[in-house]
Amino acid sequence: MPTVSVVVPTYNRARMLHRSVESVLAQTYEDFELIVVDDGSTDHTRNVANSYDDDRLTYIRHGENQGASAARNTGIEHASGEYIAFLDSDDEWLPRKLERQVAALERRPPEWVAVYCGVDIADDAGVLTEFARAAGLCRLAETEGAEGGAELVKDVLLDRLHTSAGSTLLVKANVVDAIDGFDDSFQRFQDPEFLIRVLRQGKLAYVDETLVHRYDTGRPPASVIERSDRKYLAKFSDTVDALEHDGHDVRGVHHRFLAKFYFQDGQFREALRHTRRASVPGVRQFPGLLQAVVSGVTPSGS
Numbered sequence: 001m002p003t004v005s006v007v008v009p010t011y012n013r014a015r016m017l018h019r020s021v022e023s024v025l026a027q028t029y030e031d032f033e034l035i036v037v038d039d040g041s042t043d044h045t046r047n048v049a050n051s052y053d054d055d056r057l058t059y060i061r062h063g064e065n066q067g068a069s070a071a072r073n074t075g076i077e078h079a080s081g082e083y084i085a086f087l088d089s090d091d092e093w094l095p096r097k098l099e100r101q102v103a104a105l106e107r108r109p110p111e112w113v114a115v116y117c118g119v120d121i122a123d124d125a126g127v128l129t130e131f132a133r134a135a136g137l138c139r140l141a142e143t144e145g146a147e148g149g150a151e152l153v154k155d156v157l158l159d160r161l162h163t164s165a166g167s168t169l170l171v172k173a174n175v176v177d178a179i180d181g182f183d184d185s186f187q188r189f190q191d192p193e194f195l196i197r198v199l200r201q202g203k204l205a206y207v208d209e210t211l212v213h214r215y216d217t218g219r220p221p222a223s224v225i226e227r228s229d230r231k232y233l234a235k236f237s238d239t240v241d242a243l244e245h246d247g248h249d250v251r252g253v254h255h256r257f258l259a260k261f262y263f264q265d266g267q268f269r270e271a272l273r274h275t276r277r278a279s280v281p282g283v284r285q286f287p288g289l290l291q292a293v294v295s296g297v298t299p300s301g302s
Helices: 014-025 045-051 068-079 097-106 129-141 148-159 173-178 188-198 220-233 235-246 252-262 269-273 283-297
Strands: 004-010 032-038 055-061 081-088 112-123 168-174 203-216
Touching: 004 014, 004 068, 004 097, 014 032, 032 045, 045 055, 045 235, 055 068, 081 097, 081 173, 081 220, 097 168, 097 203, 148 188, 148 235, 168 173, 168 188, 188 203, 188 220, 203 252, 220 252, 235 252, 252 269
Parallel strands: 004 032, 004 081, 032 055, 112 203
Antiparallel strands: 081 168, 112 168
16 A cells, blocks of 8 residues: 555646646655545546556546535545645645655654645746735735644634645545545535544644745636635634634634635625724735735736
């Protein structure tokens, strides 16, 4: 059995799937299996996945689209490794990603159950404007590098810990099984929701290297994100209420980033509705908010 099972969910990303698959096959750590789960694609995803002559790659197809979390869970069901690593099909790993992360967990005590790493951000063409890049990196850098267990749940809910879990996280398989994988009822926020449940099982480590290129290839409308956000906060309402009792404005933080998404969509009335209930942004949040407003008033962002 392989030490690591890599799960790549994909849907209608045939033109970019090669990037993620080849970044896994090029890993210096070779004791892995790669499970590509096609979530009912209507493009030529099947042909791309089957074009690789590598026994480590398994292609599985859903008969109809079920969502990224369901696709990940299908991959988890077929995984046989001691660890499970996740990679979104529009992102890519640097060659030593698995090598560094497996080593990081194997030298830690058993209570360390997962590990993430540094990321770089680009758009689909491979670059972002300097302004957009700075905004993204400011957001990622707020508590990137934090390590620990259940105490980090606060930082996840306060939108201060950004692990890009869908492409950076490597988790012990027994922990993934213990929490029943991903909650496939979420359209968004499935990564932090999953991470919170991992943190309640054990500790999260960090490899202080940029080992993932994350590509900005779009998102659903702000209204979809808002519905998922309400569901996310409701699922952890006891923790949210406790944090707010201690003076942390969790819901205000969420209003702030929902305002940002509505600004990006050019829906300024909805953006202002959330702004009125939002917490005051910190220095790191200003570049992202300004970029959202600018993108919302330009043709490319409308």
